[in-house]
Amino acid sequence: MAGQKIQAPKGVSEYVPPRSAAFEFVRECLIEPARKAGYQLIELPVFEDTELFTRGVGESTDVVSKEMYTFQDRGDRSITLRPEGTAGVMRAVIEHGLDRGQLPAKLWYSGQFFRAERPQAGRYRQFYQVGIEAIGLDDAAIDAEVIAIADAGFKAIGLSKYRLEITSLGDAQSRADHRVDLVKFIAGMKLDEATSARAALNPLRLFDDKRPEIKDAMAKAPLLIDYLNESSRSHFEQVTRYLDVLGIAYILNPHMVRGLDYYTGTTFEFVHELLGAQSGIGGGGRYDGLMAELGGQSLSGIGFGLGVDRALLAAEAEGVINENSFVSDLFIIPLGDAAKEMAMKIAGELRAVGKSVEIAFGDRALKGAMKGADKSGARYVIVLGDSEISSATVELKEMKTGATSSVKIASLIKAI
RNA sequence: GUGGACGUAGCUCAGCUGGUAGAGCACCCGGUUGUGGUCCGGGAUGUCGCGGGUUCGAGCCCCGUCGUUCACCCCA
Known part of the structure; x- marks a missing residue:
């Protein structure tokens, strides 16, 4: 349609x-x-x-x-x-x-x-x-x-308002040993169908349950962190020591559950x-x-x-994002066809040396174009008309202060 | 997948017990011939998410559908 x-x-x-x-x-x-x-x-x-x-x-x-x-x-x-x-x-x-x-x-x-x-x-x-x-x-x-x-x-x-939670899941043997005991523990709990299905798939999931009654019941459940073998434990302790040295705050969360099997x-x-x-x-x-x-x-x-x-x-x-991170260095307002061509040439040269330059196309009225320059957040603006072209000089206006200065078109690169 | 709320101009929303759509912001033009942000004046804008139904008549009621949002679940 x-x-x-x-x-x-x-x-x-x-x-x-x-x-x-x-x-x-x-x-x-x-x-x-x-x-x-x-x-x-x-x-x-x-x-x-x-x-x-x-x-x-x-x-x-x-x-x-x-x-x-x-x-x-x-x-x-x-x-x-x-x-x-x-x-x-x-x-x-x-x-x-x-x-x-x-x-x-x-x-x-x-x-x-x-x-x-x-x-x-x-x-x-x-x-x-x-x-x-x-x-x-x-x-x-x-x-x-x-x-x-x-x-x-x-x-x-x-x-700044975030926290780092860490734990160790140990190696395969540690997890297998823990799982046996955890499954035994869970078998003693009364669970609804959906929950026991989840537990069957991954018993660790119950540690993450948000319901208070489950949370209370799981408080006494065996923790994986207590089943780590010597090498897993020392590796993890070493990690936390390095984090301390780096001054990175963390919270040990032995209840952490991850959704991907490979961890x-x-x-x-x-x-x-x-x-x-x-x-x-x-x-x-x-x-x-x-x-x-x-x-x-x-x-x-x-x-x-x-x-x-x-x-x-x-x-x-x-509230840490500040707007207007991107602003152009120069905004050119051409008046007339000859000025438009000149504006495009100037823009090309300035862009080639790394300046960001916008041009007001569409033959807008000067007032409207100035508004456009203002909205764009550009640092400087120049108006390009017949007199500027014949004198090869423009009034370079700094938008923030409103101050203007006469600048030769050829030396615009240095001025902005 | 389950449950709740919502869906009206670009944006945020108003619209009484159903009578044929509004505000603010944004946008455009102008305030004497070429310099913005304030102020003043003027202007444009909507198949009221979509499709059915009830009714003389629906943005307002009913059903469906699509989408958004919040929670469950899950995870970035």
Whole structure:
């Protein structure tokens, strides 16, 4: 039907001016600390072979079992829009032999991810993450560094009302031992059907239940942190010691549950205080078995994923985003055709040396064009008419103060 | 997937017990021929999310649908 409006698909986040500038700022803040720590860009497809996620993330997880965008492509392959970043990075590391060089392989990525959930504040079907992965090093120091990089990103945005929660999930043996006891404990509880189904899938989930009666009952449940073997325990203690040295505050949360199966050992989450139910602005941890599970050598890795959408929401909630971060250096108002040509030539020359220049096109009246210059936030404005062209001189006006000065067109570069 | 609230100009919203749509902001023009932000005057703008139904008549009532939002769930 002609004229019918088409809406964006349900639950996607979009960023248009002026908010897109804030989004870009937040994303850059999150990426920069990784670059400074020697992490390199890895740019990957947004869709992958479905098996990468069923095998890598784990079939028992909600993410895989009911939140993936999966479809058959024209070659009848099962394709899935990536719901998270780590599995894809590991796939690419193995495929390109990045694990054959010097270790750790340190990588960062940024882009959109997809999960078919019911949309909510801070929860979208297409969302943005910035993430890093450090692969092939067991040193507790890199666990701390990874956490520090995430923290630096949030601080760069200007966030302060968030907390870091950490714990250790231990190795496979520690988790298996704990699970036996935890399942035994849960068997003694009276649970409704949905809850016991959840417990059967992942008994740790009950630690995260928000109902007070469950919380009370779980208060006496055996904690995974008490089942860590010697090496897991000392590794984790080492991590916390490094965080202390770095002055990064954290809260030990032995109840922490993560939604992805591959996490082992050090695990962490950043939680913002001003957000609603979707308050996690980032999280990550170590994954010992993932690479081998995906057919690579048996190397450990650690990484995080930070939510750009949520970090932006958090920044807005804290009021730390300042508008007008982008302004042009010069705004040119041409009067007449000859002036328009001249304006375009001047703009080209100034842009070539790194100045940002806008031109008022469309033959607007001077008053309207001046308003446009004002709205744009440009630092300087010049009006270009016949007299300016013949004298090769313009009145350079500084918008903030209103002060003007005569400047030769040829020396505009130096003046602004 | 489950439950609640909402959906009116670009934005924020008003619209009494159903009678055929408004405000503020933003936008455009002007306030003597070429210099903005204040002020004053003027102007444009809506298939009242979409589709049915009830009614002489619906933005207001009913049903459906799409979307948004909040919580559960889950997580970035």
